Amino acid sequence: METKSPIRCIVKLGGAAITCKNEFEKINEANLVTVSSQLREAMMFGSSSGSVLEMDWSKRPGVSETPKKVDDFKEQQQGLDYNSFVVIHGAGSFGHFQASKSGVHKGGLNQPLVKAGFVATRISVTSLNLEIVRALAREGIPSVAMSPFSCGWSTRDRNIASADVSTVVEALDSGFVPVLHGDAVLDESLGCTILSGDVIISHLAAHLKPQFVVFLTDVFGVYDRPPTEPNAVLLREIAVREDGKWSVVNPTFQDSDTKVETSVASHDTTGGMETKISEAATIAKLGIDVYIVKAATEHSLTALSGKLRDKIPEDWLGTVIRYVP
Amino acid sequence: METKSPIRCIVKLGGAAITCKNEFEKINEANLVTVSSQLREAMMFGSSSGSVLEMDWSKRPGVSETPKKVDDFKEQQQGLDYNSFVVIHGAGSFGHFQASKSGVHKGGLNQPLVKAGFVATRISVTSLNLEIVRALAREGIPSVAMSPFSCGWSTRDRNIASADVSTVVEALDSGFVPVLHGDAVLDESLGCTILSGDVIISHLAAHLKPQFVVFLTDVFGVYDRPPTEPNAVLLREIAVREDGKWSVVNPTFQDSDTKVETSVASHDTTGGMETKISEAATIAKLGIDVYIVKAATEHSLTALSGKLRDKIPEDWLGTVIRYVP
Structure with missing residues (x-):
């Protein structure tokens, strides 16, 4: 399944670049804001001008509310054209603790610890995913969360067995920026495992044929x-x-x-x-x-x-x- | 596609029951805790005894950390048998503001306001979804988030056009409790719309044939x-x-x-x-x-x-x- 327009770029936000490696479940806010802003500039054909239309209208802890961002859109009659991007992020200090303590990657869902670890890992990585989607949306990027597990992606002996990209393609064709991540998934032979962000990138690159792929790291x-x-x-x-x-x-x-x-x-x-x-x-x-x-x-x-x-x-x-x- | 074992129950957590209706994006914590605890009891064949094995190992604002819940599982060698449940929740004070301000349900993704509203609505409802998954996991329920949009579900003129239940079935067969919710989805004729939790329940009931369906409300x-x-x-x-x-x-x-x-x-x-x-x-x-x-x-x-x-x-x-x- 191919997208209507060619994909410009698949970008990996490395876990080490957007989280604080040595602090449990801590986002590197400064980096995330800069990365989101750079992504916006790259998607908008390199133009950094124009007002940012915020797409996160939810409450934020510590930020005073009254979401009045909606008014900004009244002047904006035209649809914005974006370069098509897909974002994939790693886990960094999210998910690793839960996954390694329980051995989710080794499978064995009949063991309570593994099953609990599967649930705990997904909670941790989807928490990070939500924060990244929100950071991108605050920069006016029409980001939508797509968890590989929810997409129905699964593995067999840790290799991708089923990973239909049609949902990703449809989101792209509708003008959204899909945001995927490394995730705990079902494995046909092991019961479950971890599907890494890097494997997801290779899979998507082969199917979506982007013009280029960028890995953002901490070196x-x-x-x-x-x-x-x-x-x-x-x-x-x-x-x-x-x-x-x-x-x-x-x-x-x-x-x-x-x-x-x-x-x-x-x-x-x-x-x-x-x-x-x-x-x-x-x-x-x-x-x-x-x-x-x-x-x-x-x-x-x-x-x-x-x-x-x-x-x-x-x-x-x-x-x-x-x-x- | 049918599940290996029969489904016991599909339960709808009404938006009015689990959120504070008149306060923007505010969860009714007391109700959510009781509801989660009752669900646990109902799933565990009515037994309220036994220690709760927490499956949320993530940080919580205001709660001191050091997740040592992992140790609880070392004594737990046996897999736990659960009655199969599917949970669907409404939006309550999450999502409604974003959806109604932008008119997501009417479609028109070429309008920046609608596209932004789609992103904002999904952020709000997935925030609630994450909190519900976490509340259930803290009661030892192996809950996994499944957003209809991520599952690739879509509508045509607001009626379900494509909503493959196989991902839900596979999660159930692996012993998890899928947690779905009303969501912004792509619509083949309108561009986008809102797929309500009640429509999802009818769809899942027809395909999964549970023994009974429960609607939890505030009256x-x-x-x-x-x-x-x-x-x-x-x-x-x-x-x-x-x-x-x-x-x-x-x-x-x-x-x-x-x-x-x-x-x-x-x-x-x-x-x-x-x-x-x-x-x-x-x-x-x-x-x-x-x-x-x-x-x-x-x-x-x-x-x-x-x-x-x-x-x-x-x-x-x-x-x-x-x-x-």
Whole structure:
């Protein structure tokens, strides 16, 4: 099922970028506001002018009420045209505690702890999802929550078994921005498991064929070793070949590509960057550029705006993963 | 698509029963706690003993944290058997403001106000949904949120066009309690509209064939005139005939049935009771008993426990709507 208009971008809001990693169920409000504002600018064809039409008319704790935002729309007669975006977010400090304590990813719904963990995980991640939908709506982005579990998505041995994208497509065709997230789902063989945001992105990218995919993280991109280490080098451009293998083309290293791949893999346990590159490479192989960039920076705005498709500016910081036939 | 085991009950938590009608987006906490506790008792085969295994492990504003509820499950080796329930809730003081200000029910997504209202309505009703799922989970009920919009349900001219129940069935078969709600949905001809909780109940009742349906409201049941009027009489038993027409069989009135129907209809603008009876009659015609009862009372517990199926106690207050061939 294809959308009426082409999809511009699928963007992943990394859990580390929008939550405070080390504080239980705490949103990084400053980052979330900036990310939402940048998304709005990127969706509105790069224009940051015009008044923001707030679409969250609900009460907020600590904010005085009387929602009179409705009046703003009276002057707004024309429909707004948006670039089509899909947003997917990770869990960060939401959901992980509940999932890991109960072992939801391993399945076994007949155990009370696993069943309770499934319920508790969904409560936590849908709480975060609601806050992200609200933050986007406050920036005038017509965001709608779509939980994979509610969409009826399920897995078999942790791989996607059924994930009909038609509901997402219909929401896009109606001019909305679907907001999905990593979720606890039913698994045909295990009973249940966790469907990660990254797997959802690969699935949606394959079906929706966006022009590009952006991963917003809490570091500047992919490095050749943990970015906290001295002398860590940012990998600015990675080329994915026909056979799916990838190599770093910028910066150029004196040693062979193999050397770099190994050094990346060697710290995989600390950051999962090898996994991240592999998944990004799968998307890139479809001919879709992937940008991995630090959230809430000028570099993320450049990436979201699609400007990197033509030329990567010298002063842009981030990692581009691109298919080179 | 049918569930593996028969469904015990579909219960509607009326918006007026679980929210404070006249206060914007305010939950009736006391009622919600009692309703959740009664649901637990009814699901656990009427047993109120045993420790409650909390399934909401998330932070709560104003409640001190350190979630250590996980330890409770270590002693609990056996899976718990539940009667299968489906919960649907209304909006009450959530969603109505957003929907009525924007005219979401009339459609027209090309108007910015309607599109914004769609987003705002969904934010409001999913906020309520999350709180209800959490309240149920705190009572040890394995509740899972299922928003009709996310489920891909849609309408055509406000009637259900597509509402696949397979996701609900799979959740039930996995031992969960799906929690649905009235929602803003896409409409094939209007663009969008509101799908009400009552329409969802009729749809699910027809497909899932529960043993009985309970409507929890803020009055004791259906009266022959607005319940605030002096001399208002509670209609205790309504019989639905083969042709779909209904009449009051208890209490017996001196005048004809027609008289009662008219007097009920005459105050329809104030309470929508005529509509409520008509919809309940549609369900009853399927051979499914419908109980309309005041939430958080001994009478609601009796209804939820299924005890009314055999015999209606003399001292039970509420309205039974039943098919009499």
